[in-house]
Amino acid sequence: MTPLAVVAVGGNALTASDQAGSWTEIEANAGDMAACLSDLVTAGWRVAVVHGNGPQVGNLAIQQEEAVALVPAQPLHQLCAMTQGQLGSVLVRAIDQHCGAGRAVAVLTHVGVDPDDPAFSAPTKPIGPFFDEERAGELARERGWQVVEDSGRGYRRVVPSPIPSTVVEMDAIRVLLDAGHVVLAAGGGGVAVRLGDDGALTGVDAVIDKDYAAAAVAAAVGASDLYLVTGVDCVLLDYGTPRERPAHRLTPEEAQELFRQGQFPPGSMGPKITAALRFLQDGGQRVIITSAKLLRAAAAGEPGAGTCIERTPATVGSRS
Amino acid sequence: MTPLAVVAVGGNALTASDQAGSWTEIEANAGDMAACLSDLVTAGWRVAVVHGNGPQVGNLAIQQEEAVALVPAQPLHQLCAMTQGQLGSVLVRAIDQHCGAGRAVAVLTHVGVDPDDPAFSAPTKPIGPFFDEERAGELARERGWQVVEDSGRGYRRVVPSPIPSTVVEMDAIRVLLDAGHVVLAAGGGGVAVRLGDDGALTGVDAVIDKDYAAAAVAAAVGASDLYLVTGVDCVLLDYGTPRERPAHRLTPEEAQELFRQGQFPPGSMGPKITAALRFLQDGGQRVIITSAKLLRAAAAGEPGAGTCIERTPATVGSRS
Numbered sequence: 001m002t003p004l005a006v007v008a009v010g011g012n013a014l015t016a017s018d019q020a021g022s023w024t025e026i027e028a029n030a031g032d033m034a035a036c037l038s039d040l041v042t043a044g045w046r047v048a049v050v051h052g053n054g055p056q057v058g059n060l061a062i063q064q065e066e067a068v069a070l071v072p073a074q075p076l077h078q079l080c081a082m083t084q085g086q087l088g089s090v091l092v093r094a095i096d097q098h099c100g101a102g103r104a105v106a107v108l109t110h111v112g113v114d115p116d117d118p119a120f121s122a123p124t125k126p127i128g129p130f131f132d133e134e135r136a137g138e139l140a141r142e143r144g145w146q147v148v149e150d151s152g153r154g155y156r157r158v159v160p161s162p163i164p165s166t167v168v169e170m171d172a173i174r175v176l177l178d179a180g181h182v183v184l185a186a187g188g189g190g191v192a193v194r195l196g197d198d199g200a201l202t203g204v205d206a207v208i209d210k211d212y213a214a215a216a217v218a219a220a221v222g223a224s225d226l227y228l229v230t231g232v233d234c235v236l237l238d239y240g241t242p243r244e245r246p247a248h249r250l251t252p253e254e255a256q257e258l259f260r261q262g263q264f265p266p267g268s269m270g271p272k273i274t275a276a277l278r279f280l281q282d283g284g285q286r287v288i289i290t291s292a293k294l295l296r297a298a299a300a301g302e303p304g305a306g307t308c309i310e311r312t313p314a315t316v317g318s319r320s
Numbered sequence: 321m322t323p324l325a326v327v328a329v330g331g332n333a334l335t336a337s338d339q340a341g342s343w344t345e346i347e348a349n350a351g352d353m354a355a356c357l358s359d360l361v362t363a364g365w366r367v368a369v370v371h372g373n374g375p376q377v378g379n380l381a382i383q384q385e386e387a388v389a390l391v392p393a394q395p396l397h398q399l400c401a402m403t404q405g406q407l408g409s410v411l412v413r414a415i416d417q418h419c420g421a422g423r424a425v426a427v428l429t430h431v432g433v434d435p436d437d438p439a440f441s442a443p444t445k446p447i448g449p450f451f452d453e454e455r456a457g458e459l460a461r462e463r464g465w466q467v468v469e470d471s472g473r474g475y476r477r478v479v480p481s482p483i484p485s486t487v488v489e490m491d492a493i494r495v496l497l498d499a500g501h502v503v504l505a506a507g508g509g510g511v512a513v514r515l516g517d518d519g520a521l522t523g524v525d526a527v528i529d530k531d532y533a534a535a536a537v538a539a540a541v542g543a544s545d546l547y548l549v550t551g552v553d554c555v556l557l558d559y560g561t562p563r564e565r566p567a568h569r570l571t572p573e574e575a576q577e578l579f580r581q582g583q584f585p586p587g588s589m590g591p592k593i594t595a596a597l598r599f600l601q602d603g604g605q606r607v608i609i610t611s612a613k614l615l616r617a618a619a620a621g622e623p624g625a626g627t628c629i630e631r632t633p634a635t636v637g638s639r640s
Binding site: 020021022023059060062063064066067070071072074075077078081082083084085086088089090092093096097098100101102105106107108110129168169170171172175176179181184191193195198199200201202203 | 340341342343379380382383384386387390391392394395397398401402403404405406408409410412413416417418420421422425426427428430449488489490491492495496499501504511513515518519520521522523
């Protein structure tokens with residue numbers, strides 16, 4: 001069996017922060033990303049891809065609210081499902097152009113979360129449009145939204161970002177990977193659901209971090225490698241200081257210690273390191289944090305390409 | 321191997337014609353449909369489900385147009401991909417409640433169409449909002465839309481409804497069916513694409529009939545049976561006349577002859593009969609046209625449940 005990697009790419013890789021999110025932009029960005037992903041496939045990896053959906057689900061939420069007098073707005077978990085269709089389609093088509101029609105497959109993925117996750121009592125993730133104070137108050141009353149003032153530009157809805165516990169479609173994803181498909185899974189972090197005792201999968205209005213979702217998918221399908229693709233070529237220590245320097249190789253224990261020292265800020269590298277450590281504790285072998293253009297070189301172990309965090313005999317946790 | 325059926329259900333089964341399309345409505349309707357589908361699964365069938373998306377893609381198109389000053393509207397093929405995510409998610413969750421978490425899987429499906437299909441020079445399928453004449457003219461100029469006056473209520477965009485030629489994800493769908501999954505495939509008729517010589521899958525702004533798409537999926541995965549679920553319990557001959565009577569069993573040759581006699585109008589039973597004959601000519605064994613509530617009885621061959629069109633030794637065409 002060929003080696004198996006899960007690759008996480010941000011929603012910003014499909015709609016850059018200075019773009020409006022038009023089809024032309026998304027299609028061109030997906031083409032660039034697919035070229036890097038197909039390099040991995042050509043190099044002999046089985047590959048699952050987990051994409052983010054931040055800009056796209058934000059746009060969809062605006063469209064839902066603008067038309068609310070004419071068409072009922074769908075709940076957030078449905079918007080997450082819609083962006084899985086939207087971005088899954090553009091990525092499948094872009095990857096198929098390199099790897100052959102039918103090779104890439106997007107599996108609509110639901111991800112279980114714990115209803116007691118502390119994220120539910122402290123929602124932190126802002127999504128969708130800005131509202132003025134009055135309308136924000138109305139929406140909070142009418143729909144039970146939590147809203148907060150955001151960066152001086154108005155009020156936004158905030159939603160919980162809980163930790164993923166289970167990948168509902170894990171068997172289907174594994175079956176497709178084993179059959180040689182490039183699988184798009186848990187797009188946008190997956191559709192968040194609560195698993196009831198009666199078998200019910202109840203949609204939850206939450207947005208799961210795509211790096212955490214990728215770590216959960218990677219552990220569930222037994223991947224050896226997890227690649228977290230980001231805007232920088234590698235992890236930088238003492239970022240923004242005269243002592244700034246790249247970290248190309250870290251043990252999980254070193255990464256944990258640097259995390260404790262406050263080297264990885266919550267809004268940027270912090271969640272990636274947490275996702276990385278979680279995957280390694282779940283039995284993963286290797287996590288690579290790098291940019292799309294260095295993905296293949298980093299996967300091939302070229303020195304100086306990306307940051308590699310590799311399991312050591314001392315790493316706690318294993319795969320059952 | 322257990323027998324394999326493809327079931328086509330209309331978008332109206334998820335949003336009835338007198339409903340606005342709220343989440344509550346869609347979820348309740350999906351629950352009713354899932355109970356009927358899970359009856360088939362329990363009875364020992366491998367099942368793939370193809371759902372329509374008419375009301376839902378119409379709503380999404382309205383939302384896109386209402387917000388166009390704030391957010392770029394996505395092309396129709398992307399809206400079709402979004403409704404596959406949306407309706408795939410609600411159906412997966414509803415089926416899993418009966419069959420177990422992870423049993424149902426929605427595969428985002430692209431369906432190839434022939435660029436020379438006559439449907440492209442004569443678009444017939446109205447989608448999305450009504451516009452006044454001036455705005456319709458603007459949209460026609462700006463976006464290359466074809467618009468027509470529709471039922472005295474204003475102008476609407478019309479799109480081609482071409483015949484499906486290939487199911488891009490057919491291998492993945494088959495692999496999942498063989499692994500015992502209930503597969504949601506080609507939702508909304510699939511995302512229509514043109515297959516280029518260079519391997520490119522170019523999105524096409526078209527809406528493929530879901531019964532034709534189901535016939536194509538059924539032939540591609542080698543299903544024996546195709547079930548076309550509709551609002552009536554069975555096919556009626558001489559509909560609306562004093563001679564109206566049910567047709568419970570037809571040979572393909574009889575159905576073809578009745579079609580020639582004008583028994584099946586273009587907007588309702590006509591496409592279903594055409595899809596049925598196409599599937600039987602592609603090697604299918606049996607087509608059942610019935611309501612959701614009679615699905616299981618019809619599948620079990622109970623007399624008087626639904627209309628069964630079964631292959632005979634005289635039926636032209638076979639599976640290669």
